[in-house]
Amino acid sequence: MSKNKIVAAVDIxxxxxxxxxxxxxxxxxxxxHSVNIIGAATGDSRGVKKGQIVDIEDAVEAIxxxxxxxxxxxxxxxxxxxxxxxxxxxxxxxxxxVVAISDPNxxxxxxDIERVIEAASAVSLPASREIIHVLPKGFIVDGESGVKDPVGMSGIRLEVETHLISASSAALKNLAKTVNEVGVDTDQIVFSAMASGAAVLSPTEKELxxxxxxxxxGTSSVIAFxxxxPVFSGTLPVGARNVTNxxxxxxxxxxxxAEKIKLELSSPENKDVDSIDIPEAGGKETKKISRRTLVEGIIRPRLNEIFSMIRVDLEKAGIVNRIPSGAxxxxxxxxxxxxxxxAKxxxxxxxxxxxxxxxxxxxDDIMSPSYSTAVGLILHGVGQGEVKDSSTGKIKMPSRGMLGKVMESLKDLLP
Structure with a gap:
């Protein structure tokens, strides 16, 4: 026998x-679990800047x-x-x-695991922040470290080392409110890099x-294993749009x-093209600029900046020499x-x-790095134990936004 359920993801x-x-x-x-994508769609984002909701109404319409x-x-x-x-x-x-093991034997x-993880989560944070992920790195039973699952082991003292990811409470509330305005509840809000890791990293890479x-x-998110x-995570306020700028x-x-030029330069079909046609001021005429000038003179410095900032963060965390599987x-x-x-x-x-x-x-259309976070959200959801059904059943349009709410209200008024 097999159970069939629906899991959904929204990458904003x-x-x-x-x-x-x-x-x-x-x-x-x-x-x-067997996971099959049955619906996929993308749209231009609005009301979102540097990963945060800045205009709820615009963001709702885009979602x-x-x-x-x-x-x-x-x-x-x-x-x-x-x-x-x-x-x-x-x-x-x-x-x-750290907690004492409660069983007399x-x-x-x-x-005990719930208690020790709760103890690790009891850190002092500003009132404006909250923890979104508590990720155990390993357990220690009576000084014996490296324990992945201590259930059933014997001892007196249980410790856990965790990685805690926190976020702005206001940003989380605005995000949840925006999604709820769409007519969708949030199963869980997940750090984008953690979701992407679920889709693109192998167990061996994480282990090594x-x-x-x-x-x-608008941003670059990082997580190290x-x-x-996970032992380190964070976000930089620079991304691919900075290259376009x-x-x-x-x-x-x-x-x-500029975006069109960037995409043209990045296309595998144009890897041997020596020059690109650039529109002159006014857009009526074009001029040729060498690929080398564009890549080495404009694009490379920004990419180098992004990766050098990440290198600094990894060095501060003391892990840059402990990740042999690379980036x-x-x-x-x-x-x-x-x-x-x-990057190299x-x-x-x-x-x-x-x-x-x-x-x-x-x-066919989503096996691209651009969709890693969305695919990872699906896989993360599937990995959360009992799979919750994210659907209300077969489709009944309209369902979203103000029109959907009006229709639902009218239904409630009918005898």
Whole structure:
């Protein structure tokens, strides 16, 4: 026998909204999951800047477009979704908790694990911040470290080392309010880099030690793993859009033209092209500029800056020499020309581009680094124990925004 449920994800970026709907088939005998994408849609982002909601009304309208398109493709209305969060307000600390094992015979129970994790979470934070993830790195039983699952072990003292990720309470409330205005509840708000890691990192990379770098439009999110557990995470206020801005300023062209130039340079089809046609002021004529001038003179310095900032953070965390599996770069910015060369030079680590995996179904358009966070949100949701159904059943349009609310209100008034 198998159970069939729906899991949904909404990735809210500074320049793009992604909505995914997956059908999860769970084998009741083995508890293994088969995840198939049945609905996928993207839309231009509005009301979001540097990963944070700055205009709820605009953001709601943008999210509705993506969610409704995904619903139509899947044939289901969504009730809830896993939602990404990013931005400069994300920060992390490592914390340790200690408790006495409660069982008279000294056997560690699930309740002991809950208590010790709660103890590790009891850190002093400003009133304006709250913890969104408590991620155990490992347990220690009577001084014996490196324990992954201490349940059933015997001892007197139980410790846990955790990685805590926190965020601005106001940013979280605005995000939740925005998604709720769409008509979708939040199953969980998930740090974007952690979600991306679920889609692109292998267990071996996490075990040996690696850093995931998710370069979005307005920000770059980072999470590092050692011995299979996260040890560092954070967000930088620079992303792929900064490269576009640099091109616009350096070439004196509009942002739209600069973005087109960046995409043209980054296309594998144009890797051997020596020069690019650049529109002159006024847009009526063009001039040729060498690829080398654009890449080495404008794009490379910004990429080098991003990776050098990440290098500094890894050095401060004391882990830059403990991640031999190297850097896995994902997000839309991972497609920027020269990104691997800059990463290798500035990080002194072997880099690779991270493409999402672990799902089937309608994946032709989403097996790109640009969709790593959205796919990771689905996989994160599937990995949260009992899979909750995110749908309200077969589709009944309209369902979103003010029109949907009016229709629901009218239904309530009818006898």
């Amino acid at each position: 970026g500074s320049f793009k909204i992604v909505a995914l709907i997956a059908q999860v088939l769970t084998d009741e005998a083995t508890f293994e 509705i477009i993506a969610v409704e398109a995904a619903e139509r493709m899947a044939g289901y209305n969504l009730n809830s979704a896993f939602v990404s969060v990013g931005g400069g307000h994300i920060s992390s600390i490592n914390s340790t908790g 000294g056997e560690v129970s699930g309740a 030690g690696c850093v995931l770098i998710d370069i979005g439009g 050692i011995d299979g557990a 640099d091109l616009a300023i350096g070439l004196r062209v509009p942002l739209e033209a 896995v770069i994902t997000g839309g910015g991972a497609l920027t020309v020269g990104v691997l060369d800059s 030079k500035m990080l002194s680590l072997p880099p690779r581009i991270g493409q999402p995996s672990g799902v089937g179904g309608l994946i």
